[in-house]
Amino acid sequence: MGRRPCCSKDEGLNRGAWTATEDKLLTDYVKTHGEGKWRNLPKRAVLFMHAGLKRCGKSCRLRWLNYLRPDIKRGNITHDEDDLIIRLHNLLGNRWSLIAGRLPGRTDNEIKNYWNTNLVKRLQKNNHNSSNLKVKEKENPNPKIQQPNRHPFKTNMDSSCVVQTKATRCTKVVISQQLLKPIVAPPPIYVDHVINDDDKAVEPKSILSPFVSKEVDNDDLDLNLDFKMDELDFFSDLCNEDFSQAPLENNKGHLSPKSDYIDDQTFLPFDDSLHGWDFQSITNLTQFKFDWV
DNA sequence: AATTTAGACAACCGCACAGAC
DNA sequence: AGTCTGTGCGGTTGTCTAAAT
Structure with a gap:
């Protein structure tokens, strides 16, 4: 038995561009009843407003989330x-x-x-x-x-609000080896396990990065990672740095990026740009499950 | 001035997923 | 365990506007 379609096309529902009246109906409804239960919204909005909001719930949700929400930032991309x-x-x-x-x-x-x-x-x-x-x-x-904004109703708003999705993790992020290479050259860090295509644990392979143990030759090899959102923020910053020429340093002095061994007290020379994360903190990020693509 | 083309973005569609039952 | 519902997501299409001819 199939699932009931969101809205059939012959129910007399409006389609296409939203009118100002429809926007107001939807806004008033959400202000009164809150978000959610989009599928039932049009019927309830009829009772609430004594006027028909002839839109399917899905369309209402999209309109609210993409356009009517008060925390939407108006204006051009900076x-x-x-x-x-x-x-x-x-x-x-x-x-x-x-x-x-x-x-x-x-x-x-x-x-x-x-x-x-x-x-x-x-x-x-x-x-x-x-x-x-x-x-x-x-x-x-x-x-x-x-350019000045094309849309007269779009004005620059306070950018302090973030429209967060409900996503708290981003799984199966493909990190290319080319992306990882310039980040940090050195130390071998072993991951807990590696899962192959058959979902079976295998011996950890490795590439030139702090995230896995040792080098492999296959340049086409990519990693499929699973991030928490704060970890994503960190890694995003990390990927934006160029450490290819950066010396590593510890309390004993400077070390070459190609050192074979660097102890736990080693600090990478980018504390400011990376929010003070030391090397041990970075290696803690290796507690991901690694899937080979 | 009229028509055509390209750019921008709002809206739709189908599918997937999680949770409730 | 299977089904249904509500919701979220990414790809695609439709429509409007401005620029070009």
Whole structure:
């Protein structure tokens, strides 16, 4: 027995662009009854407002979340947001809701649209010149950013609010070896277990990173990680740093990045940029389950 | 001035997942 | 364990507007 469709097309429900009246009906309803139970909302809104909100619940939910919510940030994407989107996309791929969750007041739909209409083209163009996807053209990476807003009803709001998704973990994040390599060269850190395609534990393999034990030759090997959101924040920062030329240092002095051994007291020289995390803290991040892609 | 094209973004669609029963 | 419901997500389409011809 199949599931009942959200809304059949012959129920006389409105489709297409929302009117101001519909927006007001929905806003008033949510203010009174709160979010949730979207499927029942149109029927209840009829009783509540004595007027028909002839929209399916799914459409109501989308309209509220993407447009009517008071904590939506209006206005164009800033340079910082632009840069963050690129970095998070490098890390997460097309997981728009997760990316949106790290950007104050932005919705997944907005970021998805922004990516598809702006960043894809720009990054393709940049790839001709460099493999580094970090935004270098700080002068004006996207002309749209500097343009006045097209939408008269969109105004710049306080960006302190973050539209968080309900996602608390982001699983199966593919981390390319190329991304990990420049982060930290040195010490062998052993993971608890590695799961292969058959879901069987195997001997830990390793690559050149603090996350796994030792080097492997296969450059195509990627990691499929499972992050908590705060860990994602940290790793996002980590990936944005260039440590390829950085010396490691400890209380005894400087060590080469290619040292064979570095003890627990070793600190990486980026405490400020990485919120004071020492090397042991970073290695604690290795308590993930690693799945080979 | 009229028409065409491209860009931007709102909205829809189908599927997946989690929780309740 | 299986089914149903509510919700969330990502891909795609539709529509509007501005720029180009």
